[in-house]
Amino acid sequence: MKNRANGLGLVLMAPAVLLLIAFFLLPATLTGIFAFTNMSTSTGISGGAYVVTETVLRKLEATDLDPKLRAGLGEKSYTVNAETLAAATSADIEPGFLAEIEDRLSGKTYAASSAFEDDLKSLPSRPRRIRDLKLATEPFERSVINTRYPDRGQFEAALQTFLPAATKADLETIATASYTGWTWTRDNFIDLFTRADTLRLVANTVFYVCATLAFNVFVGLFLAIAVFYLPSRAGGVFNVLWLLPRITPVVLYAIMWKWFTWENGFLYVAAEDLGLPAFNYMKGSVPTAWATVILVNGFVGASFGMILFSGALRAIPIQQLWSSEVDGANRWQQVTRIILPQMRWPILFVTSYQTLSLLSSYELIWLTTNGGPGSTTTVWSLEAFHTALNNYTGNLQYGLGAAMALILVIVGLALSILYLRLFRFNELVSKPKIEF
């Protein structure tokens, strides 16, 4: 019986395990791996090709590669052989002319286009126009530069025909420089730790998390206690009102805040009527942008706190409050002496849980200020997201973004494990009572 139940358990677990591995474990591992690559849109994500370009030639100037070899890489030559003849056939060159080239010039190689053109001019059925003649030379052109070689072997073979003098070490240098795919590197982390931006980003993140967290916890606590003491109808109104941001889709919620703070929006018109400075509060100045970011996130977070705290409040035996009133305690004393001490764990839970969420959620900042004005309200996670998946230059730096995400993943893992210890989730594991 024991074995059968084990089998059933594994079968029932299998889909969950598969999905969680594919979309939790694998991405987390990939983030760790790619943090050590220079992967980006321009390198592609699945291996690259070998191409010598002008940029590569300039890059090679810095190495100890023989200048003659470097010059050789940039040269073009003209060869008449089976391969180039095939290319010429498909390039629409007049068949008669092509047959003569095959007949008379097969196997020849020219270092300069002028020599090849001279020989072509000597053929009887050459084209009249000089432009056609030049076009006819093109399929026979052979050069390493600007040709894509899908793998290392082909590239080295081509190099060896062009640069017979090149040594193994030279080939190595050229191949490394001309590889277009991603390579392993520690530069992402060196970059992150040395960049001046990083400090700003960390400071922004710390400020954002602390300010929003304070708002979430204090307002959540205040709401829960205030609603607790209100008559149920009045309390219900506020309960529903503060729950709304939680169920409103983020996009609509962000649009409502835009309407509230944007030019010609609510605050704008109200401020104009009152003679106060009216501008786009969401993006117009740094303090108002921060205020918006904190409030937008805070209103959602506070409702989370409110729900949890309300639950915890209802769990406090009401007799304690009654007896305190008999002893003459007022509301303030009830809150500070009876309610708050018993709310220690919920407060700690909300604080720790929200720290983690705030550190890594950027959706609302992205939809509202998008880190602006400038990059004054940009936090770590938003920057990682922009670097890797959504930037204006179009070159998405997966490697650098993954490095930034990896740091968050590590912080997140450490914090989640800490919470598990703190809240003793292990005690929730009860033993099965049928097989064990």
Add this chain to the structure above:
Amino acid sequence: MTKNHTVWPVICILALFSAPLAIMYLFLVVDTFSNSAPGSFLPHEFTLQHWRFLWNPDVTGDVWKPTLNTFLFTISMVAIVLGVSTTAGYAISRLNLPFRRFFLSSLMVMHAFPTVTLLIGVFLVLQYAGLYNTLIGVILVKASLMLPLGIWIMKGFYDSVPWEIEMAGVQDGASRFTVWWRLILPQVKPGLMALSIFVFIDGWSEYLLPRILAPAAQIEVLSVYLEAVSDPDSVTYNFNLFKSVGLFYTLPVIVLFVLFQKPLMNIFSGGTKG
């Protein structure tokens, strides 16, 4: 309790705090049915013109295609989350599983763990798997990200089913599978209900994943559609129109929430992120 304080000061402070929310949600509804003079908020005429996007695709583009996409996206996601959490939750709650403690604690870490940080990795996984820019890819990702919470909630519901039911079933000769299917599943129906509503609301509202993992126009969902049409820097700058689109988009969520408020509150306090 005695009234040793008047409630009005408290209500005033609460009202002050809640004013932005009250104003935003009040005008969300009012503005979709009315026009107001420039520089003022008080509506001066009733109109249905902000809702013309429903039948006139020239206004913001076809709205029904994204609606259908959103519906397909959400329904498939609910089906996956529900199916997988129901089985895995039972296995974790009741069966003698090897590595049970390990499963449970890693589930807890995953649940407490912020999933957005994995987005770059998920993006690359989808690219490699060829599922980038497909609706199936986003559905799988979104469903998987919701699994830890789903399994956890279902485990809670299974935990509260008395062991005696199961023991009686086994005693009468039923296999563990039959016990689960015929006896236990009917007991956790409220849990299935609450979870599916919760997942539906969450999936319907999802913006980030479809926007990043499936940007193709033909599989656009409503949240992405709404964000695209409501760019305040665009030429057709009209908040009232966007609010109507937004309200149209949110109506199913509001309806479901109103109908199933009680069971949903349990899950909300169970720990979604904010």
